[in-house]
Amino acid sequence: MPDPRTPLISGNWKMNLDHFEALRTLQKLAWLVPKDVLSKVDVSLHPPFTDLRTLQTSIEVDRMEFLLGAQHCHHETKGAFTGEVSPVFLAKLDVKLVICGHSERRELFGETDEMVNAKVKAIFAHGMTPIMCVGETLAEREAGETEAKVLGQVVAGLQGLKKEQVAAMVIAYEPIWAIGTGKNATAQDAQSVCASIRAAVAASFGAEAGASVRIQYGGSVKAGTVAELMAQPDVDGALVGGASLDPDEFAQIIAIAAEH
Ligand code: PGA
Numbered sequence: 001m002p003d004p005r006t007p008l009i010s011g012n013w014k015m016n017l018d019h020f021e022a023l024r025t026l027q028k029l030a031w032l033v034p035k036d037v038l039s040k041v042d043v044s045l046h047p048p049f050t051d052l053r054t055l056q057t058s059i060e061v062d063r064m065e066f067l068l069g070a071q072h073c074h075h076e077t078k079g080a081f082t083g084e085v086s087p088v089f090l091a092k093l094d095v096k097l098v099i100c101g102h103s104e105r106r107e108l109f110g111e112t113d114e115m116v117n118a119k120v121k122a123i124f125a126h127g128m129t130p131i132m133c134v135g136e137t138l139a140e141r142e143a144g145e146t147e148a149k150v151l152g153q154v155v156a157g158l159q160g161l162k163k164e165q166v167a168a169m170v171i172a173y174e175p176i177w178a179i180g181t182g183k184n185a186t187a188q189d190a191q192s193v194c195a196s197i198r199a200a201v202a203a204s205f206g207a208e209a210g211a212s213v214r215i216q217y218g219g220s221v222k223a224g225t226v227a228e229l230m231a232q233p234d235v236d237g238a239l240v241g242g243a244s245l246d247p248d249e250f251a252q253i254i255a256i257a258a259e260h
Contacts, residue, residue, distance in 0.1 A: 005214050007230065007257045008170060008237035010044040010069060010131060011244030012099060012218075013051075022051035023058060025247055030064050032251035040258040042237075044069040044097045044131075045244075049085055056093045069097040069131075072105060075118035077126075091126040098123045099239070101157060102133045103176045113156035120157055124165050131170040131216070131239065132157050134197070138177035146175075150193055151200045163205040167212035171197055172239040178219025180241060187225075190217040191232035198234050223252035230260035 017025060026045065033043070046069035047055055056068055074084035090098060100123065101116035116132060123130040134153035136146045150173065158166055173193050178184045185193070194215045202210025217229050218239030229235050237257065244250045 004212060005236045006042050007040075007260055008042045008044065008214050008216060009254050009257050010097065010099075010170075010172075010216065010237070010239045011046060011250055012071060012102070012239055012241045013045070013047045013245060014071070014104070014241060015048060016245055017047060017051065019047075019051040019054040022047045023054050025245070026055055026058055026064070026066070028247035029066070029251060030062065032247055033254050035065065037255055037258045038065040041254060042067060043254055046071045046097075046099055052090070052093050052095065056095075060094070067096040068094055069099065070095050071099050071102070073098050073100070073119060073123065075115070075122040077122075087122045087126040087128065091128055095128055097129045097131055097170065099131045099133065099172075101153070103135055103174060103179060107176075113153060116153075116157045117159050120161065120169070124161075124169075129169055131172050133172045133174050133218070133239070135174040135176050135179075135219075141175065141177065146193060147196055151196060154197055154200050155204065158201070158204065161205075163209045166201060166205045167209040170214045170216060170237075171201075172216040172218050173197060174218035174239060176219075180220070182220050184220040184225055185217070187228040187232055187235075190229055191234055194232065194234035221253065223249050223256065226253045226256050227260075230257050 044067040070090050073087045077088045100119040105111045120130045134150050136149040140149045198210050214236040216237040216239045217235050221238040221240045222243050
């Protein structure tokens with residue numbers, strides 16, 4: 001069967017780049033990434049909230065093909081949630097993809113599987129696509145618990161979704177020990193966990209959802225490592241942190257992904 005899944009490379013800028021810096025980074029990327037490359041790979045950019053309006057305007061005015069993304073949102077649409085951002089506001093800014101359940105949010109801000117599940121539903125309810133992150137700690141990996149942890153997060157995060165929703169979403173496998181550390185899972189390890197995620201999705205939501213869901217690998221992805229990852233049959237893209245802040249390196253990653 002031909003692979004129906006367009007690769008997706010996502011730049012998670014985390015708490016980096018103010019709106020001036022973000023705009024410069026976007027413009028440099030637009031200059032470095034040729035249009036024909038963007039016909040072969042989807043690219044989403046996930047800046048801090050304060051940069052979204054600036055990037056939205058530039059993407060729209062200059063008709064860029066980058067997809068605007070966010071790093072987080074609340075599951076309610078409005079109300080007394082000081083400091084939080086509604087999915088309605090993101091949709092209004094033409095945000096297409098929203099990361100949820102990133103390990104930094106789970107670890108540092110106490111997000112639970114239940115909260116992640118509520119966010120996934122809220123993101124869909126407002127016409128956007130979730131990128132749901134899952135991954136194990138080093139201790140869990142060393143104890144042989146990688147699959148139990150990751151598949152547990154997958155099942156909990158997808159609870160109550162329709163199969164068409166699961167088919168349309170993105171799951172990012174990000175081993176926590178590989179994030180921002182310069183260590184990355186081997187391409188074979190990434191493939192093995194991504195294949196298990198796809199099998200778990202197929203078991204719960206049907207073969208079609210399993211075949212369509214896009215699964216990214218994340219954790220210290222660089223221009224030098226992305227080709228081997230993208231060559232794996234169940235790895236459909238990458239969620240890139242540090243290396244996405246450098247337009248030259250990120251453009252290389254995008255170009256390499258477009259070849260797969
Ligand atoms: P990294 O971050 O590429 O800097 O490891 C990835 C992520 O946290 O999404």
